[in-house]
Amino acid sequence: MTDDNLEPRSVRASRTTITELMIPSYANFGGKIHGGILLSLMDKVAYVCASRHSATYCVTVSVDGVDFLQPVDVGDLVSLKASVNHVGRTSLVVGIQVSAENVRQAIVKHTNTSYFTMVARAEDGRPVVVPPLVLESDDDIRRFVTASRRRRLGFRVRQRMETYREKFRFDDRTKAALEGERCVIANTAGLQRR
Numbered sequence: 112m113t114d115d116n117l118e119p120r121s122v123r124a125s126r127t128t129i130t131e132l133m134i135p136s137y138a139n140f141g142g143k144i145h146g147g148i149l150l151s152l153m154d155k156v157a158y159v160c161a162s163r164h165s166a167t168y169c170v171t172v173s174v175d176g177v178d179f180l181q182p183v184d185v186g187d188l189v190s191l192k193a194s195v196n197h198v199g200r201t202s203l204v205v206g207i208q209v210s211a212e213n214v215r216q217a218i219v220k221h222t223n224t225s226y227f228t229m230v231a232r233a234e235d236g237r238p239v240v241v242p243p244l245v246l247e248s249d250d251d252i253r254r255f256v257t258a259s260r261r262r263r264l265g266f267r268v269r270q271r272m273e274t275y276r277e278k279f280r281f282d283d284r285t286k287a288a289l290e291g292e293r294c295v296i297a298n299t300a301g302l303q304r305r
């Protein structure tokens with residue numbers, strides 16, 4: 112199962128947690144924490160986790176499943192727990208669980224779980240092979256299989272959308288696709304050109 116003679120590494124070895132207190136300057140005009148602040152923290156923890164596993168510099172290539180389920184408040188202590196869920200040849204999927212704790216009331220809420228695909232890079236920018244993953248628990252196995260499936264589905268969706276973009280025409284299907292949508296066509300030039 113080894114690739115290019117790289118020693119497999121456990122999920123445990125690169126598990127990473129970042130904890131940060133949400134200060135007033137992180138808030139939006141509604142008084143809640145900006146989604147971008149959380150995304151930046153997720154990117155950081157994904158970078159550390161992926162670089163620990165691969166022992167290389169890593170870059171973010173894709174982000175999946177960023178649905179903010181609950182707002183985060185100023186004063187909350189945000190924890191981001193990251194672990195490598197899957198490795199391909201040069202890419203790694205890092206799963207990140209984000210929670211926010213109201214420290215005075217000791218209430219912890221789960222805000223989101225997201226998946227960052229990172230690619231290991233050499234000094235010259237070329238993707239490099241990453242070590243295989245040692246799966247030590249049922250959770251490790253479940254996450255690996257689920258991530259592998261999500262990755263394959265992602266490739267298929269990207270391919271189909273690419274074909275759709277290339278083949279897009281102003282035709283009756285365009286009109287049908289707009290039925291029931293909350294939009295108004297202000298310039299019908301495209302539809303008239305067909």
Ligand SMILES: CC(C)(COP(=O)(O)OP(=O)(O)OC[C@H]1O[C@@H](n2cnc3c(N)ncnc32)[C@H](O)[C@@H]1OP(=O)(O)O)[C@@H](O)C(=O)NCCC(=O)NCCS
Nearest residue numbers: 170171172173198199200201202203228230232236237238
């Ligand atoms: C990441 C990068 C090095 C990949 O380069 P590339 O020439 O596409 O390399 P490859 O086609 O060999 O792909 C490398 C890996 O990334 C994966 N990959 C590429 N695009 C992907 C995508 N959209 N989603 C998920 N995985 C992707 C490939 O499947 C491959 O994985 P594998 O080796 O495990 O099978 C290049 O796209 C890059 O530098 N992007 C900018 C990254 C960056 O700067 N991020 C910071 C945010 S600004």
